[in-house]
Amino acid sequence: MHDALLPSQYGRTLHKPVFIIFLIFFGIAWVRLLLGIKLPESANWAPGLMMVLSVCTTLVALARRLPLQNVFWSGCLIAALAAIVESVGVSTGIPFGPRTYLDTLGGKLLDVLPWPIPLAWIVILINCRGVARLIMRPWRKTDYYGFWVIGLTCLLATLLDLSLEPFAVQVERYWTWQTKPNVLNWYTAPWVNSLAWFITALSILAFTMPWLVNKVPMKQPTDYHPLIMWQLFNLFFTTGNALHNLWPAVAVGLATSVIVAIFTIRGARWQFPVALPLRDAS
DSSP: OGGGGSOOHHHHHHHHHHHHHHHHHHHHHHHHHHHTOOOOGGGTTHHHHHHHHHHHHHHHHHTTTSOHHHHHHHHHHHHHHHHHHHHHHHHHOTTTOSEEEOGGGOOEETTTEETHHHHHHHHHHHHHHHHHHHHTGGGTTSTTHHHHHHHHHHHHHHHHHHHHHHIIIIISOOEEEOOOTTSOEETTEEHHHHHHHHHHHHHHHHHHHHHHSOSSOOOOOOOOHHHHHHHHHHHHHHHHHHHTTOHHHHHHHHHHHHHHHHHHHHHHTOOOOOOOOOOOOO
């Protein structure tokens, strides 16, 4: 029974090969982007394949820190809740704003939502939470540590979306926005979209957090995998934005990348002070 509460041995075994496979396919996609090679309409499965590999390496990495049952249920809950929120958004425009998904992301669930979208939320939320945990490591023993981690997770997801929106709308044409001209927007995405990202991430985390917390605390090595994943996707989006001269988006992407890297590495390298033994007064 106690073994069921420990991190999965499969996570430690599979982490490196799964991550290498992901990096190979990610490198191919990045080179294609750099060379300006457009995929044919029949290859709309490619973004979905990349997202499947991203989910695999994300969940396998998480399995090094959590029991397998926690990894499974957290992934399922995030995907299910994201699918519900996104489907409502497509149908009603709430909470993100009026948006139409195009066929470039592959087939749609119930003819409404492209199937890679719920998988993308798994990758974003789990890795953003991993980065937030590294940033907050110096304050791990404070009373409000958990709340700060949740808030930072939502903020990191929102910041990543600032690079994603121009990439998805003007580079790859994954979706289009029907934003009114008089509404403040970021590359046609209405301002309410950023607020909706934060609130949606917060709502999903509220339901999944019990599965993301290890019930058997133990000392574990510092895990940079979430930071690498966050930086890779931000690099991918920023590269596409730069190739299409979307310079404000490029500036935001580079600035957030540097700031996140600095604070994450600073937190990860924090050394907790060692209590010195009391000196004998005699």
